[in-house]
Amino acid sequence: MTQTTTGPAAVPRAADRDSAITVRGLRVRYGDFDAVRGIDLDVRRGEVFALLGTNGAGKTTTLEVLEGFGTRSGGSVSVLGLDPAVDRAALQPRMGVQLQEGGFVDELTVLESLQLWQKLVERPDRPERLLERFELSGRRDVAVAKLSGGEKRRLDLAMAVWGTPELVVLDEPTTGLDPESRRRTWDAIQELQEAGRTVLLTTHYLEEAEALADRVAIMHAGRLAVSGTLAEIVAAQPAGFSAELPEGVPDLPALRGTASREGARVQVRTDHLQDDLTEFLTWAAARGVRLSGLRAAPASLADIYHAVRAEEVSR
Numbered sequence: 134m135t136q137t138t139t140g141p142a143a144v145p146r147a148a149d150r151d152s153a154i155t156v157r158g159l160r161v162r163y164g165d166f167d168a169v170r171g172i173d174l175d176v177r178r179g180e181v182f183a184l185l186g187t188n189g190a191g192k193t194t195t196l197e198v199l200e201g202f203g204t205r206s207g208g209s210v211s212v213l214g215l216d217p218a219v220d221r222a223a224l225q226p227r228m229g230v231q232l233q234e235g236g237f238v239d240e241l242t243v244l245e246s247l248q249l250w251q252k253l254v255e256r257p258d259r260p261e262r263l264l265e266r267f268e269l270s271g272r273r274d275v276a277v278a279k280l281s282g283g284e285k286r287r288l289d290l291a292m293a294v295w296g297t298p299e300l301v302v303l304d305e306p307t308t309g310l311d312p313e314s315r316r317r318t319w320d321a322i323q324e325l326q327e328a329g330r331t332v333l334l335t336t337h338y339l340e341e342a343e344a345l346a347d348r349v350a351i352m353h354a355g356r357l358a359v360s361g362t363l364a365e366i367v368a369a370q371p372a373g374f375s376a377e378l379p380e381g382v383p384d385l386p387a388l389r390g391t392a393s394r395e396g397a398r399v400q401v402r403t404d405h406l407q408d409d410l411t412e413f414l415t416w417a418a419a420r421g422v423r424l425s426g427l428r429a430a431p432a433s434l435a436d437i438y439h440a441v442r443a444e445e446v447s448r
C-alpha cells in the first residue's frame with residue numbers, strides 16, 4: 134500500500150477559503166524610493182476592511198498592486214485566490230475598483246458612461262439602479278466633464294459596485310463628498326457587506342473606519358503600524374486620564390505611566406490605568422488637591438493615529 138503524504142492540491146486550505154486578500158512582505162519601489170516596505174495584510178471574505186494612513190503612506194500604491202495595475206518589487210499577493218500580476222483578466226469580472234483619481238471619458242454623459250460600463254463589465258446590472266442609488270438621476274444627461282467633484286466620485290463608486298462584485302476595492306470613496314452623500318455611500322458599502330461581499334477601502338476619516346469597518350490597519354511611511362479590530366488595537370494601546378490641577382501644585386505622584394503637563398492640565402498615558410488612577414486620586418486626596426475636569430478613557434482611534442504619525446507606534 135502506498136502512503137500519501139500530501140493532500141490533493143485542488144482542495145484549498147481553510148485559510149484560502151476564508152481569505153479574500155492575503156499579502157505577505159509586499160514591497161513596491163519607484164526608482165530608488167521604497168513606497169511600500171514589506172507589509173502583511175489579510176482581508177477576510179465578507180468583511181469591510183479600512184486602510185487608514187498618512188498622506189504618501191503607500192495606500193494607493195498597495196491597492197494598485199491588488200488591482201493588478203501596480204508592479205511589486207517583492208512579496209506575495211493573493212486576491213480571491215489569484216495573483217493579480219498574472220491573472221488580472223480572470224480577476225476583473227469578480228472585482229469592482231474605484232481609483233483615487235477616476236478615469237472617465239469626459240465627453241460622455243453620466244447615462245452614456247453607465248451604458249458603456251454595461252457593455253464592458255461582465256456582471257449584470259442596470260444603469261437606472263445606480264443612477265437612483267447614487268442620486269445621479271437628475272444629472273444623467275450631463276457630460277462627465279461638467280460634473281462636480283462629488284458627483285464624479287459618486288459615478289466612480291457606481292461603476293465600482295456595478296453588479297455587486299465579490300470584492301470591491303475603494304480608494305477614498307468619500308473624499309470630497311457632502312455629509313448626505315457620504316451617508317449614502319456608507320449605506321452602499323453596508324449593503325455590499327449584507328450581500329456577503331468583501332470591501333477594502335482607504336479613508337482619512339476616522340469616524341468612517343469606526344462606523345463601517347470590521348477591521349482596520351494604519352499605514353505610515355510604507356509600513357503597517359497597527360492592524361486588527363478596533364477593540365484589539367485600542368486594547369493594545371495605553372489608556373489615559375487627565376485632570377486640571379489648581380495653581381501652585383508643583384509635583385505629581387510617581388506613576389507607572391508617563392505624565393505630561395500643559396498649563397493646568399495633566400495628562401497621563403498608561404498601561405496600568407486602575408493602579409495609576411488610584412495612586413493619583415489617593416495623592417490628590419492626601420494633599421487636599423481639588424481636581425477639575427477629571428476624565429479617564431481608553432485610547433481612541435484618533436490617539437492611535439496621532440501616535441502612528443509621530444512614529445511612537447510600530448510593529
Ligand SMILES: Nc1ncnc2c1ncn2[C@@H]1O[C@H](COP(=O)(O)OP(=O)(O)OP(=O)(O)O)[C@@H](O)[C@H]1O
Nearest residue numbers: 163166168186187188189190191192193194195233
Ligand atoms: N508613480 C510614482 N512614481 C514615483 N513615486 C510615486 C509614484 N506614485 C506614488 N509615489 C510616491 O509613493 C508614496 C506613496 O504614495 P501613495 O499614493 O501610495 O500614498 P497614499 O498612502 O495613497 O497617500 P494619500 O493619502 O495622499 O492618497 C508617495 O511618497 C508618493 O509620492
Ligand SMILES: [Mg+2]
Nearest residue numbers: 192193194233
Ligand atoms: Mg492615496
